[in-house]
Amino acid sequence: MxxxxxxxxxxxxxxxxxxxxxxxxxxxxxxxxxxxxxxxxxxxxxxxxxxxxxxxxxxxxxxxxxxxEYRDRVDVEHLEGQHIPGGLELFRHLVTTARRNADRRGIVQAYTVLTGEAVTDGHPAADRARTRFGVLREDIASALRTVADERGVDLAEQDAVRAASAVIGVMDGLQTQWLLDPEVVDLAESTAFAIEAILRAVLPGVEPLPDSPGASGAP
Amino acid sequence: MxxxxxxxxxxxxxxxxxxxxxxxxxxxxxxxxxxxxxxxxxxxxxxxxxxxxxxxxxxxxxxxxxxxEYRDRVDVEHLEGQHIPGGLELFRHLVTTARRNADRRGIVQAYTVLTGEAVTDGHPAADRARTRFGVLREDIASALRTVADERGVDLAEQDAVRAASAVIGVMDGLQTQWLLDPEVVDLAESTAFAIEAILRAVLPGVEPLPDSPGASGAP
DNA sequence: CCATACTTACTTACTTGTTAGTAAGTGGAT
DNA sequence: ATCCACTTACTAACAAGTAAGTAAGTATGG
Incomplete structure (x- = not known):
């Protein structure tokens, strides 16, 4: 041979x-x-x-x-120059992401595994994970403040951050459960459900979140 | 030392x-x-x-x-023979657990690291993690059904499971963020906030959850 | 009540396998 | 003629698991 x-x-x-x-x-x-x-x-x-x-x-x-770095770059490229949305649009975007992720097991697994590992002692990706979460929390909290402002709702600073953490947390936590048991856990629906629940807790009477445009049929 | x-x-x-x-x-x-x-x-x-x-x-x-096995055994022993509560009591228990966990970094880290690793290919703890999540989801969903029943609220089966997954997910996801940034993320308060938000989404008008007995001031 | 037989809780020393990293060389494209 | 992407060949560290031996303890029979 x-x-x-x-x-x-x-x-x-x-x-x-x-x-x-x-x-x-x-x-x-x-x-x-x-x-x-x-x-x-x-x-x-x-x-x-x-x-x-x-x-x-x-x-x-x-x-x-x-x-x-590469993954971040590719993820952002996918947005095709369109900036990360703010306001309610951001939450629609998050739900859409969850929906797309249900067809990209590999990516979700990578994210989950690496994030879990990052909390071990002295892990080289710990700093990155920390700042990533920090930025995300700030983006989401800021979107909440925007919406609250638009609607004249009073939103305590504490609640904005707590809600932001919760949104990120529930997305991550559901990914883990979905990876282990995709038949039982519906990633997209559970995520949408949870995000809406958290939104309604800080923005009373917010309407349901339809998906972001363009994401209906096949990707 | x-x-x-x-x-x-x-x-x-x-x-x-x-x-x-x-x-x-x-x-x-x-x-x-x-x-x-x-x-x-x-x-x-x-x-x-x-x-x-x-x-x-x-x-x-x-x-x-x-x-x-050992960890499960020790965790259960801590409950001192008292069975895992059902109904609204379960959610108070979960919040109390989060509050206690904020003082037990090691345990939380162990849980987070091992769970994250469990979704890697061929991990020896995968089965265990899967069934653990399954049991937890069922316990929580069942508690939700109990409360809904008591109050004559109509609770779709789908929503019970989605809410249960979300509760578990948000607890886990917040632990990860808290481990990376304990100064920024308040584990106890964020968890309480999120659980209440999810509860209110399926059980309209549920009252706030005080901690389980014994945990009022500074632990 | 003591010696013998056996078990238990290890250690030392090894095998086998895997890892990240290094140094020096090779061959193809410009 | 040279650059440079790569290979071959190596090292040093560390991993899990095995085998054989040893000291400490337990049970038994006389």
């Missing part, structure tokens, strides 16, 4: 190869976690050796770091 | 030693995760070698399994 490696197009230009590696690493770290996922497995998926991966990224920690 | 492993009393009887090991393993797996935590570290905390740990538990997988 000639070679174990089928005629892999060798000599891929740097930028392209890096993208390949990042995509593979996102898959591996996403399904096994950072500590349990190995450079060798990432390398194999790209058709090179683990030393090849290190040639491009220097260390495993740095690879993780760049995977997270 | 702690110990430099003083002349460890050797020859500890089986039952006692097993408890020591289980406690140590709960700490190690809780802070580092199962895959990243090593038998050697568990052993060291007890003052024996990793082979000694294997003498008692056979394999790392079995040790994890027994740690989980």
């Amino acid at each position: 000639s070679q174990a490696t089928p005629p892999r197009s060798r000599r891929v230009p740097r930028a392209e190869r890096r993208e390949e590696i990042l995509a593979a690493a996102a898959r591996v770290f996403g399904s096994k976690g950072y500590r349990a996922g190995s450079l060798a497995e990432v390398a194999e998926q790209v058709g090179i050796t683990h030393a090849g991966v290190l040639h491009h990224f220097g260390s495993k920690d740095r690879l993780l770091w760049e995977v997270l | 702690s110990q430099a492993t003083p002349p460890r009393s050797r020859r500890v009887p089986r039952a006692e030693r097993r408890e020591e090991i289980l406690a140590a393993a709960a700490r190690v797996f809780g802070s580092k995760g199962y895959r990243a935590g090593s038998l050697a570290e568990v052993a060291e905390q007890v003052g024996i070698t990793h082979a000694g740990v294997l003498h008692h538990f056979g394999s790392k997988d079995r040790l994890l399994w027994e740690v989980l």
